[in-house]
Amino acid sequence: MVKRLALSEVGVAYGKRQILTGISTPDLLGGEVVAVIGPNAAGKSSLFRRIAGMASGAGTVEIVSSAGKAPCYLPQDTAVNAVLTVYESILLARKQGGSWGVGDEELAAIDQALHDLDIAELAFRGLGELSGGQRQLVSIAQTLVRRPEIMLLDEPTSALDLHRQFEVLSLVARLAREKKICVLIAIHDLNQALRIADKVMVLAKGRLVALGPPREIITPALLEEVYGVVARVETGDGEAPFVVVQGSARKASQRARPELAAL
Numbered sequence: 001m002v003k004r005l006a007l008s009e010v011g012v013a014y015g016k017r018q019i020l021t022g023i024s025t026p027d028l029l030g031g032e033v034v035a036v037i038g039p040n041a042a043g044k045s046s047l048f049r050r051i052a053g054m055a056s057g058a059g060t061v062e063i064v065s066s067a068g069k070a071p072c073y074l075p076q077d078t079a080v081n082a083v084l085t086v087y088e089s090i091l092l093a094r095k096q097g098g099s100w101g102v103g104d105e106e107l108a109a110i111d112q113a114l115h116d117l118d119i120a121e122l123a124f125r126g127l128g129e130l131s132g133g134q135r136q137l138v139s140i141a142q143t144l145v146r147r148p149e150i151m152l153l154d155e156p157t158s159a160l161d162l163h164r165q166f167e168v169l170s171l172v173a174r175l176a177r178e179k180k181i182c183v184l185i186a187i188h189d190l191n192q193a194l195r196i197a198d199k200v201m202v203l204a205k206g207r208l209v210a211l212g213p214p215r216e217i218i219t220p221a222l223l224e225e226v227y228g229v230v231a232r233v234e235t236g237d238g239e240a241p242f243v244v245v246q247g248s249a250r251k252a253s254q255r256a257r258p259e260l261a262a263l
């Protein structure tokens with residue numbers, strides 16, 4: 001069975017405040033990485049919460065997974081239960097919603113996640129004594145051991161150094177392909193996102209602006225429209241597009257219209 005996710009006219013509202021409207025997608029398939037990008041407050045986290053069933057709104061979220069398995073959602077801010085060790089917290093994540101018995105398979109899955117994320121030496125440290133980046137790595141391990149089929153990662157590498165960002169995103173892309181997981185990942189670093197993304201979903205002002213392969217979607221015109229930047233997009237042969245930001249389109253347009261700059 002191919003796992004998949006599709007949105008039809010999906011909206012998100014907090015009380016009377018409408019955040020997202022009319023988000024529709026074709027099937028996003030297991031094995032695909034979809035980078036969800038857009039400016040601050042565009043609604044990326046809200047969309048993830050809606051897909052995870054934690055926010056309400058119009059439209060339909062269609063999920064096809066084994067035995068109706070819910071998406072695994074890694075929020076932007078993860079709560080820390082400082083009483084647990086790293087190992088216990090990952091074991092608890094693995095057992096979420098299941099029986100309390102712990103078998104060899106479970107222990108092996110935890111060891112694998114600790115190894116994959118290169119945090120084995122943290123296993124018996126308390127969560128409360130970790131750095132922000134270390135905590136983020138543990139949260140990713142907690143998500144991976146839940147055997148995700150649809151995975152929603154909200155800025156999972158925001159606290160990581162350059163090397164760790166590269167390693168974690170490469171791991172996510174490899175697992176998506178090997179285990180046929182459908183991954184949606186919200187991320188501000190466009191070049192990191194584009195390196196691993198099969199598709200890009202661009203949100204701005206509560207709407208879906210574009211969805212498709214990075215080489216088709218990421219253009220200087222889109223970057224100016226969505227982010228207000230003047231940017232060059234380099235596209236090498238067979239490589240992911242690479243964005244070089246050269247300036248602020250907002251400032252440039254103000255210079256061109258001095259009456260605005262004076263305001």
Ligand SMILES: Nc1ncnc2c1ncn2[C@@H]1O[C@H](COP(=O)(O)OP(=O)(O)OP(=O)(O)O)[C@@H](O)[C@H]1O
Nearest residue numbers: 014017019038039040041042043044045046047076
């Ligand atoms: N629980 C909430 N109640 C009311 N409004 C909310 C709530 N959560 C988010 N919002 C509002 O919804 C809008 C979208 O927020 P959201 O966190 O989804 O954006 P985002 O694209 O993930 O932003 P960022 O890139 O800054 O993390 C913002 O205007 C925010 O203030």
